[in-house]
Amino acid sequence: xxxxxxxxxxxxxxxxxxxxxxxxxxxxxxxxxxxxxxxxxxxxxxxxxxxxxxxxxxxxxxxxxxxxxxxxxxxxxxxxxxxxxxxxxxxxxxxxxxxxxxxxxxxxxxxxxxxxxxxxxxxxxxxxxxxxxxxxxxxxxxxxxxxxxxxxxxxxxxxxxxxxxxxxxxxxxxxxxxxxxxxxxxxxxxxxxxxxxxxxxxxxxxxxxxxxxxxxxxxxxxxxxxxxxxxxxxxxxxxxxxxxxxxxxxxxxxxxxxxxxxxxxxxxxxxxxxxxxxxxxxxxxxxxxxxxxxxxxxxxxxxxxxxxxxxxxxxxxxxxxxxxxxxxxxxxxxxxxxxxxxxxxxxxxxxxxxxxxxxxxxxxxxxxxxxxxxxxxxxxxxxxxxxxxxxxxxxxxxxxxxxxxxxxxxxxx
Numbered sequence: 001x002x003x004x005x006x007x008x009x010x011x012x013x014x015x016x017x018x019x020x021x022x023x024x025x026x027x028x029x030x031x032x033x034x035x036x037x038x039x040x041x042x043x044x045x046x047x048x049x050x051x052x053x054x055x056x057x058x059x060x061x062x063x064x065x066x067x068x069x070x071x072x073x074x075x076x077x078x079x080x081x082x083x084x085x086x087x088x089x090x091x092x093x094x095x096x097x098x099x100x101x102x103x104x105x106x107x108x109x110x111x112x113x114x115x116x117x118x119x120x121x122x123x124x125x126x127x128x129x130x131x132x133x134x135x136x137x138x139x140x141x142x143x144x145x146x147x148x149x150x151x152x153x154x155x156x157x158x159x160x161x162x163x164x165x166x167x168x169x170x171x172x173x174x175x176x177x178x179x180x181x182x183x184x185x186x187x188x189x190x191x192x193x194x195x196x197x198x199x200x201x202x203x204x205x206x207x208x209x210x211x212x213x214x215x216x217x218x219x220x221x222x223x224x225x226x227x228x229x230x231x232x233x234x235x236x237x238x239x240x241x242x243x244x245x246x247x248x249x250x251x252x253x254x255x256x257x258x259x260x261x262x263x264x265x266x267x268x269x270x271x272x273x274x275x276x277x278x279x280x281x282x283x284x285x286x287x288x289x290x291x292x293x294x295x296x297x298x299x300x301x302x303x304x305x306x307x308x309x310x311x312x313x314x315x316x317x318x319x320x321x322x323x324x325x326x327x328x329x330x331x332x333x334x335x336x337x338x339x340x341x342x343x344x345x346x347x348x349x350x351x352x353x354x355x356x357x358x359x360x361x362x363x364x365x366x367x368x369x370x371x372x373x374x375x376x377x378x379x380x381x382x383x384x385x386x387x388x389x390x391x392x393x394x395x396x397x398x399x400x401x402x403x404x405x406x407x408x409x410x411x412x413x
Contacts, residue, residue: 019242069384121313148173208286269387277321291411303388304334311342326404
């Protein structure tokens with residue numbers, strides 16, 4: 001009890017790194033505001049949001065009273081949505097070109113089949129945009145062919161030469177097919193085919209390496225995190241969600257290598273949520289990520305907890321990203337792999353509402369649970385315990401996967 005009191009967190013800085021998301025970061029503030037209020041009612045604590053009080057691009061201030069302890073937390077969203085949007089500004093033909101290149105990268109290297117052996121859910125999610133885009137193309141071609149034939153037949157009825165009818169038919173068919181594809185693209189807010197295709201293509205294009213503009217942004221993120229150690233916080237917590245998890249691995253590895261994490265002062269904590277690390281680390285040129293996974297897994301400078309859930313079909317649930325990538329070193333310490341246990345932490349009624357909403361479930365880690373167990377995002381980000389203290393002594397999930405599955409395991413070119 002004395003030890004916990006001495007290490008109580010009164011001020012925390014949280015850096016949230018989103019996944020591949022083109023939407024304005026205000027969505028994360030509204031999600032936090034709404035879901036924290038729900039969780040507070042369920043769990044019997046107090047939490048409230050105020051405007052941002054620190055520098056940085058976007059964030060908010062949290063005041064909370066949990067277990068009778070008052071805590072202030074400054075939350076910053078590390079924004080790279082502009083990079084995401086630029087990578088998505090592709091024409092329809094360019095997107096189909098991405099489809100071919102991405103499918104080839106994952107299939108020709110064998111990565112797809114190795115990933116399938118880990119978890120089928122995220123691989124099916126990766127195949128979904130391929131199947132959906134091919135289906136859209138087949139429908140567009142079919143409609144174009146039917147309308148083209150009808151136009152050509154109509155031309156013969158008014159005694160036009162056959163060659164003119166053929167030209168008219170081809171023109172009508174082509175225009176109809178293009179318009180059909182444009183219609184499908186306009187509905188991608190519901191279908192997610194283009195969005196997911198751009199997501200997987202972003203890593204596949206560089207074969208697992210980070211493009212230069214992303215490396216530059218990651219270095220900026222590192223500077224912001226490093227500066228927080230000089231601002232009197234008790235804990236600096238980095239949260240990497242989905243694709244943001246593997247960015248955080250490299251950012252934190254760079255900070256520690258460069259000696260920018262002080263031995264005294266704020267505790268450094270890393271919470272990876274719904275990670276999809278193998279989708280990148282299994283690619284042939286992901287040397288940097290593999291090296292960073294191996295490096296970070298042994299460091300004493302931080303606590304790393306990896307939270308996923310088998311109910312999340314978009315994540316590599318309970319897969320130790322270091323182990324399955326095949327770079328686990330002697331003396332591996334991190335991550336602590338644990339489950340958010342959606343089916344146990346959500347009531348049967350709530351689970352029934354969410355179980356087929358796959359993309360919504362991928363964000364459940366950031367949301368309230370009506371039957372909470374030992375995972376509570378809001379207690380982690382605004383509670384009186386550091387991440388390390390909160391899960392001290394907790395064993396990893398018995399269902400975690402640690403066996404190396406990647407073909408590519410080198411950590412240097």
